Amino acid sequence: MPSPQAPEIYQKALADFPGNAVSQDAHAQEVITTISLGYAVKGWTAAVTVVDGMVRVIAVPEAGIAPKEYLLGLLHAGFIEDALPGLEAMYGMVDDADIAYNFGVALSELGRVEDSLAPLKRCLHLDPEYTNAAIALGVSLSKLGRFDEAETCLRSAAKTQPGNPLINQNLAATIARSGKPAEALPFYRQAVSSAPDNPAALMGLAQCLDEIGGDHRKEAHGVYRQVAKQFPDTDFAEKAKAFLNQKARDDLRGAVSDGIRFDAVEYMTLAMQQFSTQPQDLIGQIVLEIAHLGEQGLAVNDPTRRYRLKTLEGEFTGLQLLSYMHVGMKMFNAGVNTGSGLDREYAIVKGMTT
Numbered sequence: 001m002p003s004p005q006a007p008e009i010y011q012k013a014l015a016d017f018p019g020n021a022v023s024q025d026a027h028a029q030e031v032i033t034t035i036s037l038g039y040a041v042k043g044w045t046a047a048v049t050v051v052d053g054m055v056r057v058i059a060v061p062e063a064g065i066a067p068k069e070y071l072l073g074l075l076h077a078g079f080i081e082d083a084l085p086g087l088e089a090m091y092g093m094v095d096d097a098d099i100a101y102n103f104g105v106a107l108s109e110l111g112r113v114e115d116s117l118a119p120l121k122r123c124l125h126l127d128p129e130y131t132n133a134a135i136a137l138g139v140s141l142s143k144l145g146r147f148d149e150a151e152t153c154l155r156s157a158a159k160t161q162p163g164n165p166l167i168n169q170n171l172a173a174t175i176a177r178s179g180k181p182a183e184a185l186p187f188y189r190q191a192v193s194s195a196p197d198n199p200a201a202l203m204g205l206a207q208c209l210d211e212i213g214g215d216h217r218k219e220a221h222g223v224y225r226q227v228a229k230q231f232p233d234t235d236f237a238e239k240a241k242a243f244l245n246q247k248a249r250d251d252l253r254g255a256v257s258d259g260i261r262f263d264a265v266e267y268m269t270l271a272m273q274q275f276s277t278q279p280q281d282l283i284g285q286i287v288l289e290i291a292h293l294g295e296q297g298l299a300v301n302d303p304t305r306r307y308r309l310k311t312l313e314g315e316f317t318g319l320q321l322l323s324y325m326h327v328g329m330k331m332f333n334a335g336v337n338t339g340s341g342l343d344r345e346y347a348i349v350k351g352m353t354t
Helices: 024-041 067-076 080-091 097-109 113-126 131-143 147-160 165-177 181-194 199-212 216-230 235-254 262-275 280-295 318-332 343-353
Strands: 008-013 045-051 054-060
Touching: 008 067, 008 080, 024 045, 024 054, 054 080, 067 080, 067 097, 080 097, 097 113, 097 131, 113 131, 131 147, 131 165, 147 165, 165 181, 165 199, 181 199, 199 216, 199 235, 216 235, 216 280, 235 280, 262 318, 262 343, 280 318, 318 343
Parallel strands: none
Antiparallel strands: 008 054, 045 054
16 A cells, blocks of 8 residues: 655745736636646645735645644654745644644744744644643743743743643743742752653753852752763763863862862872783773762762772772872873863873883
8 A cells, every 4th residue: 555645735925926817816816726726636635825925735635644744743753844834834824723833843943933932822822721832932932032021931831730840941941041040949849850850950950059059069969960870871961970070170179279289199109000010901990980980979179088999909089089090091092181180290290200
């Protein structure tokens, strides 16, 4: 059995169609008749309208795919640009909340954020309970920097569905972007509570906590570590690790007044001595184990905190492990960026041993 044919959905200016009619209305009727008969000859069903100088056509072959189903299928497959002309044509012909919503979202996704407002508002006019349209409208307004309008829209949606995690997440993000992280925090907490497996909500929570500062920063670091552990191999995990690494480097330098960690110099000297007698594969295992620990955060400024490794006997401070990792990585590739922030200390040690 052959696959169902796709419909044809498009719009075109009336002026682009040739004709000999004496008036615009007559020309419009001539075009409608010509297009309708052309599809009828092929056995297709066609709806043709001319409004405000635009000809809009929806033509469906016998046993073809329904127009709305076809367009939503394109969107689901990620073909937003391909779906847009059809969505625009149908938006101009039918009062359908789904079409209005998806047309608005497609415009926003393609960077036409200002243009997305009208169809999203129309969707909510057609169906005031269309929650996703309220979220999308709030997001578009927020993208445009119209934070007060976005907040009003999303707060209204939150009253209707207080437990909806997407509403709470986007409301929190909007409030935070407007410079009110403390007000955003309860909504981020609600979003994470309702959807604990959503990395975007967790990242938003961590960033919000960090921006508030003070005692909230410790919790923020814990959330970043949770993201790195719970969602490995994602952009969210990479961003979380980058923050944790930067925080570790800041802590590392903040602990000394002259900018050089001579305790790290001692640890690196010891590492070079130990590694000089060990096979490379063991050194590689040690480095990987320390790197894995580092993803969870090493307490580089707390000498009372001790760590144990499976690959190396003894107990180690966070700074000692960071120093060992730096030396081990440099042994494999002298030009590698270890991310430890200990390049100056390593240069001192190398100067002492050459």
